[in-house]
Amino acid sequence: MANASAVRLLGQENYERLRSSRVLLVGAGGIGCELLKNLVLMGFGEIHIVDLDIIDLSNLNRQFLFRQRDIKQAKATTAARAIEHVSNSKLVAHQANIMDVNQFPLAWFSQFSIFFNALDNLEARRYVNQMAQYLRKPLLESGTAGFDGYIQPIIPGATECFDCTTKETPKTFPVCTIRSTPSQPIHCIVWAKNFLFSQLFASSGSMSADEDLGTDNVEEIERIRQETNELHELQELIRSGDKTRIRDVFEKVFVKDIEKLLAIEELWKAREKPTPLYNFKFDEKINKNLNTVWTIQEQVNAFVLATEKLMQRLSSEKQIEFDKDDPDTLLFVAAAANIRASVFKLPLKSVFDIKQIAGGIIPAIATTNAIIAGLSSLASLRVLNLLKNQPKANPTELNMAFTAKASNMSNNRYLSNPQLGPPNPRCPVCSIARGVLTLSQNDLDTMRLSELVGAVQEKYSYSGEVSVLDKSTQRLLADFDFEDLLNKTLAEVKVARGTILLISDEQDSEESIRAPVELYIEQGEPEGINLPDIEVPLIKPAVVEPDETNSEEGVSMPGEIILDEDDKNPKKRHLDDASETPAKKALKTEEEHVVILD
Numbered sequence: 329m330a331n332a333s334a335v336r337l338l339g340q341e342n343y344e345r346l347r348s349s350r351v352l353l354v355g356a357g358g359i360g361c362e363l364l365k366n367l368v369l370m371g372f373g374e375i376h377i378v379d380l381d382i383i384d385l386s387n388l389n390r391q392f393l394f395r396q397r398d399i400k401q402a403k404a405t406t407a408a409r410a411i412e413h414v415s416n417s418k419l420v421a422h423q424a425n426i427m428d429v430n431q432f433p434l435a436w437f438s439q440f441s442i443f444f445n446a447l448d449n450l451e452a453r454r455y456v457n458q459m460a461q462y463l464r465k466p467l468l469e470s471g472t473a474g475f476d477g478y479i480q481p482i483i484p485g486a487t488e489c490f491d492c493t494t495k496e497t498p499k500t501f502p503v504c505t506i507r508s509t510p511s512q513p514i515h516c517i518v519w520a521k522n523f524l525f526s527q528l529f530a531s532s533g534s535m536s537a538d539e540d541l542g543t544d545n546v547e548e549i550e551r552i553r554q555e556t557n558e559l560h561e562l563q564e565l566i567r568s569g570d571k572t573r574i575r576d577v578f579e580k581v582f583v584k585d586i587e588k589l590l591a592i593e594e595l596w597k598a599r600e601k602p603t604p605l606y607n608f609k610f611d612e613k614i615n616k617n618l619n620t621v622w623t624i625q626e627q628v629n630a631f632v633l634a635t636e637k638l639m640q641r642l643s644s645e646k647q648i649e650f651d652k653d654d655p656d657t658l659l660f661v662a663a664a665a666n667i668r669a670s671v672f673k674l675p676l677k678s679v680f681d682i683k684q685i686a687g688g689i690i691p692a693i694a695t696t697n698a699i700i701a702g703l704s705s706l707a708s709l710r711v712l713n714l715l716k717n718q719p720k721a722n723p724t725e726l727n728m729a730f731t732a733k734a735s736n737m738s739n740n741r742y743l744s745n746p747q748l749g750p751p752n753p754r755c756p757v758c759s760i761a762r763g764v765l766t767l768s769q770n771d772l773d774t775m776r777l778s779e780l781v782g783a784v785q786e787k788y789s790y791s792g793e794v795s796v797l798d799k800s801t802q803r804l805l806a807d808f809d810f811e812d813l814l815n816k817t818l819a820e821v822k823v824a825r826g827t828i829l830l831i832s833d834e835q836d837s838e839e840s841i842r843a844p845v846e847l848y849i850e851q852g853e854p855e856g857i858n859l860p861d862i863e864v865p866l867i868k869p870a871v872v873e874p875d876e877t878n879s880e881e882g883v884s885m886p887g888e889i890i891l892d893e894d895d896k897n898p899k900k901r902h903l904d905d906a907s908e909t910p911a912k913k914a915l916k917t918e919e920e921h922v923v924i925l926d
């Protein structure tokens with residue numbers, strides 16, 4: 329049965345095209361459920377839904393295709409089943425990770441006219457963006473965070489891609505700030521959760537000798553190492569189950585360790601000194617109101633109570649992970665964070681506030697999801713040229729992108745309609761020449777890496793050394809002073825179907841170097857190395873400006889904590905930093921040691 333209103337909007341011919349389109353929806357959560365309903369009601373011919381997760385009780389308030397009885401069922405299949413009875417579309421559900429190259433190789437993506445992202449993490453978003461760039465297929469990217477949201481149509485070659493602008497990564501902090509010199513409540517929360525809690529209840533590791541601590545102060549480094557190893561001993565104490573020893577734990581963490589810190593005078597030249605919590609006592613007074621800020625005595629009592637409970641649990645659980653919904657772990661982290669905050673003379677917070685911060689909670693709002701999904705489905709008609717009388721303009725001139733902003737509204741307008749930008753010529757993703765290299769199974773098993781690298785050098789005229797990076801795992805496979813793997817087979821170095829290799833010029837030339845090239849490894853016939861015919865231009869090495877930072881505004885993603893903090897973020901990529909090859913940049917990022925608040 330034809331959908332009369334769709335025919336009126338699109339015209340008969342375009343409606344037929346819509347009916348014969350096959351589309352991919354990645355994510356069947358808050359935006360995904362809304363979007364699936366829209367795509368079905370619009371009448372797309374075939375819709376594939378991919379989601380790796382199962383339904384949780386907390387999803388039901390907004391993921392309206394799911395009911396209580398569906399809890400623990402797969403999201404993708406349940407969503408398809410829930411909408412089937414009103415659907416005139418063929419629905420195909422996959423409970424899987426979209427980044428699983430065995431299930432979803434590049435060729436699988438090529439069957440779709442458009443991809444819709446309804447995801448909640450940067451990694452998967454980046455991955456689908458990359459597939460869209462390889463196949464030059466349009467992608468409708470979307471996201472919400474509370475009352476804010478956005479849609480961004482991405483048309484490879486014509487508009488900017490997801491990675492053309494820098495994105496805020498989850499906030500990270502230098503280790504020394506967390507361990508020695510907290511200056512905000514958040515530093516104490518990160519310390520309590522990622523350090524104290526995990527050392528006492530979750531892990532058993534002591535520190536490795538070469539861990540970078542983000543400070544050069546020898547005394548401080550020594551103190552941090554010693555403290556970690558002593559905490560390891562405290563873990564033994566905790567595991568003994570002897571509750572009388574909680575006093576020792578408390579004294580070590582809030583008195584002795586602080587005294588040791590105070591002894592490093594260098595640290596306190598320009599900072600207020602902490603005060604150890606001397607004369608502490610434990611009593612029975614427990615405050616049960618999670619919304620108020622407790623007195624320090626109530627924090628101390630809560631710390632003892634939570635530690636007792638966790639100690640008891642350790643007799644049956646091997647280790648305990650922090651979970652914002654696990655009251656014992658939350659209470660421990662909240663109390664420890666507040667006691668430390670008081671020692672460092674910082675403001676205390678309620679358990680409820682700490683739960684939000686430590687759990688990374690941004691409330692998900694059904695209405696925002698519905699607005700964004702509505703805009704995403706409507707924009708897809710424009711992207712696919714399905715609207716009747718659609719102006720034939722360059723995509724960057726059409727009104728296709730939207731942001732919904734309540735948090736920072738301009739001109740009293742909730743919805744605004746920014747123009748899509750053209751691809752950023754310095755984008756690390758869409759500015760790089762790329763192609764697909766198909767290798768036979770036999771070649772994948774037996775070909776040496778050196779053979780492949782040699783062929784790439786010859787085909788794209790790299791005159792000197794090149795570096796080879798496996799982008800999927802960020803492993804360096806070869807460069808000018810690392811040739812150990814060149815003699816190994818592709819199978820031995822784990823280059824397989826779905827691997828993306830980034831080859832960069834290592835030539836030390838003043839004049840010009842060749843741009844990098846990216847190859848997606850596909851498996852198939854025929855034998856031999858048939859490299860794709862792509863142009864890999866010569867570029868001028870950029871002048872190095874060491875302190876240059878990217879001024880483009882980051883876009884925050886749902887599910888991530890973006891904190892107002894002025895510490896410079898060592899993980900932020902510099903799109904315009906052409907002083908290093910991407911391969912080297914990736915390695916450096918891996919080496920930097922920071923505490924991540926997840």
Ligand SMILES: Nc1ncnc2c1ncn2[C@@H]1O[C@H](COP(=O)(O)OP(=O)(O)OP(=O)(O)O)[C@@H](O)[C@H]1O
Pocket residue numbers: 354355356357358359360378379380381382386387403424425426427446447448449452692886887
């Ligand atoms: N790599 C991936 N492959 C497939 N699906 C993914 C992948 N990463 C995330 N998803 C799915 O994307 C959806 C995002 O939906 P949403 O943002 O509403 O998150 P949620 O997990 O349902 O809710 P919340 O995080 O708020 O509890 C989730 O259902 C999640 O399982």
Ligand SMILES: [Zn+2]
Pocket residue numbers: 488489490491492493751752755756757758759
């Ligand atoms: Zn880009």
